[in-house]
Amino acid sequence: MINVMIVDDHELVRTGLKRILDDVNGIVVTDEAGSGEQAIEIARIKKPDIVLMDISMPGIGGMEATRRITTSFPAIRVIALTVHDDIPFPTCLLEAGASGYLTKGSHVEEIINAINAVHHGQQYLTRDVAERVAFTSLRNRNRTPLELLSDREAEVMMMIIQGIRNKEIAEMLCLSPKTTSTLRYRLHEKLGVSNDVELTRYAIRHGIIKETAIS
Helix, strand or coil, rough: CEEEECCCCCCCHHHHHHHHCCCCCCCEEEEEEEHHHHHHHHHHHHHHCCCEEECCCCHHHHHHHHHHHHCCCCCCCEEEEEECCCCCCCHHHHHHCEEEEECCCCCCHHHHHHHHHHHHCEECCCCHHHHHHHHHHCCCCCHHHHHHHHHHHHHHHHHHCCCHHHHHHHHHCCCCCHHHHHHHHHHHHHHHCHHHCHHHHHHCCCCCCCHHHHC
């Protein structure tokens, strides 16, 4: 039996996935979490086999939660299940320790296949995401600004967009305020923005977040 934890800040998403997966032989949803912080605590206590992790959540988010879970509990496998299918998110999640990457548009069969594959020590990416990752790794030039972001810079970007202040970001990511400020500066420089308002507009323009998410 594969024990699965679903991590998503939307209860409706968690409930829907749980109903689907609980009908699958050999898979049982043992736990749910609505934030990265909660996921880390549950992982520490319950040690699920697989974690289905959303990226965009309040607080530290799914990327930092993935890093902490896979670092502290190597036996736990994380599969990102998110609306984001553009670079740099797949690459950043894999660098953070995820074993799989699915979009929320994936068919049920693919989610089940991913869980089984990752449980058996394999890596699983949807075909379109795998092609993007492979193509990006082969390109040495003409990369978009988003593709130039490190996983830490991508994390900081998502937290800035949420309106989290520099000091709080530093505390959440266990970094010094100076390091966080440096990451923010590099992020602005790479994306060609001069402040956080422009960064948020950039995120909306490139589909990283919806305008309604910040209104």
